[in-house]
Amino acid sequence: MKNRISGKSRNRTTYFKRLIWLVFICVCIPVILIGSIYYKLSVSHLTEELKSQYMTSLNSFMESTEDRLASIEYDSLQFSGSLMVRESFFRENFKDDYVYHGNLLDSMLSRKNVHPPLQEMIYYNDQYDIVLSTDYGYVSKDHYLYSADIDQGFSLDKQAGWMYLPNASSRGYISYVRLLPVLGSTQAQGAVITHVKEETLSQEFQKHYESSDYLTYRIIDSGGVELFHSNSIDNHGMDVSTDPLYKEISEIESRSGIVYGKDENGQATLYLFSKTLLDRIYITSLSEMAIAEQLGWIKFVIIYTVLIFLVIGLIMSYICSRYVYNPVERLIQQGKKLTEKQSFPQSSSNEFEYITECLHYMHEQAESLNKHLKVIEPNIRDQFIGKVIKGEIWDKERIQSESETLQIEEDQMYTVIVVTPEKAYKFLPEEWPLTTFAITNIMKELLLKYELNGYISNGDGMEIIALVYSDDIHSNGYINRDRLNRFAEHTCNEVKKCLSLTVSVGVGSEYSGLKKASESYQEALLALQYRMYKSSSPINYFDSNENAKKQTMFFYPRDLEMEILDYLNKGEQDLTEQSLKKFADVVRASESYNLIYQSYHVLLSSIIRSIEQKGIGLLEIMENNWFDQLKSRQTTGEIVDWFIEVLFPLYFDIIEENQNLSGRIAVQKVWQHVKENIGMNISLTECAELVGMSPSYLSRLFRRETGISFVDYVKRCKVEEAKTLLRDKDMNITQIAQRVGYSERNLSRVFKHAVGMSPGQFRAEHR
Secondary structure: OHHHHHOHHHHHHHHHHHHHHHHHHHHHHHHHHHHHHHHHHHHHHHHHHHHHHHHHHHHHHHHHHHHHHHHHHHHHHHHHOOHHHHHHOOOOOHHHOHHHHHHHHHHHHHHHHHOOOEEEEEEEEOOOOEEEEOOOEEEEHHHOOOHHHHHHHHOOOOOEEEEOOHHHHHOOEEEEEEEEEOOOOOOEEEEEEEEEEHHHHHHHHHHHOOOHHHEEEEEEOOOOEEEEEOOOHHHOOOEOOOOHHHHHHHHOOOOEEEEEEEOOOOOEEEEEEEEOOOOOEEEEEEEHHHHHHHOHHHHHHHHHHHHHHHHHHHHHHHHHHOOOOOHHHHHHHHHHHHHHHOOOOOOOOOHHHHHHHHHHHHHHHHHHHHHHHHHHHHHHHHHHHHHHHOOOOOOHHHHHHHHHHOOOOOOOEEEEEEEEEOOHHHOOHHHHHHHHHHHHHHHHHHHHHOOOEEEEEEOOOOOEEEEEEOOOHHHOOOOOHHHHHHHHHHHHHHHHHHHOOOEEEEEOOOEEOHHHHHHHHHHHHHHHHHHHOOOOOOEEEOOOOOOOOOOOOOOOOHHHHHHHHHHHHHOOHHHHHHHHHHHHHHHHOOOOHHHHHHHHHHHHHHHHHHHHOOOOOHHHHHOOOHHHHHHOOOOHHHHHHHHHHHHHHHHHHHHHHHHHHHHHHHHHHHHHHHHHOOOOOOOHHHHHHHHOOOHHHHHHHHHHHHOOOHHHHHHHHHHHHHHHHHHHOOOOHHHHHHHOOOOHHHHHHHHHHHHOOOHHHHHHHHO
């Protein structure tokens, strides 16, 4: 009993090993049997499926190929029957008529361009022994490099057909030859030869067959000539009318079907064929060995399954023999220790569940961290590139280190493109991020479209900066300027189409290395300054010679400045605008960004000085921040529009407001003078001299401000003073009349007209 007890563990392990092997054998035998049966059924099923699939693909391939061949044949027929070709045989001076030759070549070139598979088109005139080729132009047959092709093509025993000509076939061409009979002649007088790349047929085949490695295909003409063979170039153009396979298929009345046979290696093969209305035969061959290879995975699955169970049995036996050393137990113990050390309560009393929860939590954290890194990585890359472009990071070692970390190609030919919206001053600051985001997305999509590589980042304000490079192996690292220009033009068009915005593009020079990108950026900004005097295109390339221009003959248009100020003072807005446009034409002719801006600054300073001379305070003028507004305009058109739409109306408003204020002050001064000198004989001329105005202007101003004339106002003031004296004083009428500057008779007349009663009646009624 003790021995049994002591050997209990060993006996259990042996029994467990036997149980493992029993389970292993019980599982492996059914897997092998089921796998074998499944393999046999799969072979039969796959064979039928492949028959249907490849027959459909063969018909599709035949239709598409026939469409191509038929289009070439029809185009050759059209050209051969054209009036131009027919007349060429009857023109007496055809050999020397080079204009006529050019027209024939143009006709052939247009047909060649319409049909991409068509590589070359040749017209041969046997009467004059000349050749017209789309590749070589006009040449006599004696000097034509491929005259052997014309000789063999001209020997065609029928009017038209596909042939393999000696020189053309060596260049990978299959040719369609059409002889040119002339009306009234029994023999051919010329020929039209069309070369088509054999590769076109191969591409068409691969388009319809996914696993073309297992297939071969042939195209046989109605005369038994093999036009194409996918695996044997030597068979092209051979007569296969005696081939047993061709005979068997030719004798079958059906248009399509399947023939069983053997290939040249003696392997059983399925031949799928399809016939056209022109009796061309398309044949696809599929060997049964290829079918078996496609199902070979079933054999490997069976073998691998048995091996897996064998390995599992061995591993489990080893684990049982090493039962004392149990890594899982150690993992459980470690989990318990971690649980005891942590202050948080256990989520489960089961150690396995606890470890599972920890692993699940770690997996979630790892996934969350990966997602976060994927989100912030583009922002970090954009920030780094933006600092490099602006010259904030210039250390070469740091640039190389961070470029490697952020997976940026450091040793490339880079150029910088800066895109900025026109009339950016109209956008509110809170609209900038959304606008730049939309333009950035458009540029990223167009970079992919034009096969350019690069990074898009935001610059200062509403700038969008593109750092562009090319990895085209054919360009030696240089960027294709035509592709770059089309990218810039498409960017302008798409932004206008999608956002209804007009943008300008500045393009810097191309430099090697990321460190030099800041120089290209500065050049792109300088290129944008060309907009000040170049308005023909929104795309401006940096030109090193542009900044070297010396405008030694430029003179500031002082006469136009004086003309503008004169019209402003007179309030002639239309004439002011006309003079400003003349001013703009003169300064634009300097073709210098700095001179143009300085000229407009001088003009603005003169306008401000003109306002100051009218007695308006500088603080009131400068609170409009006119110089900053002028600086925000980037083109001559924007500056002119600002002067016309903003500055001139504001100028007129300030002058008018100042005149109104001065008028009110002058009228108030006249009021005070009249009241203080009510007993005097006050005249309009005296008051006009007091306020420094002409009598007529003061009269109009007084009526506009008070609603009554100056004379009526004086009478009203005198009557009011007389009424006060009549009520409050014991003076007689004569004394009161003298007090207000009237005679007694005049006072009575004016008082009765204004009050409706005499002075005596007024006193009697109000005292």
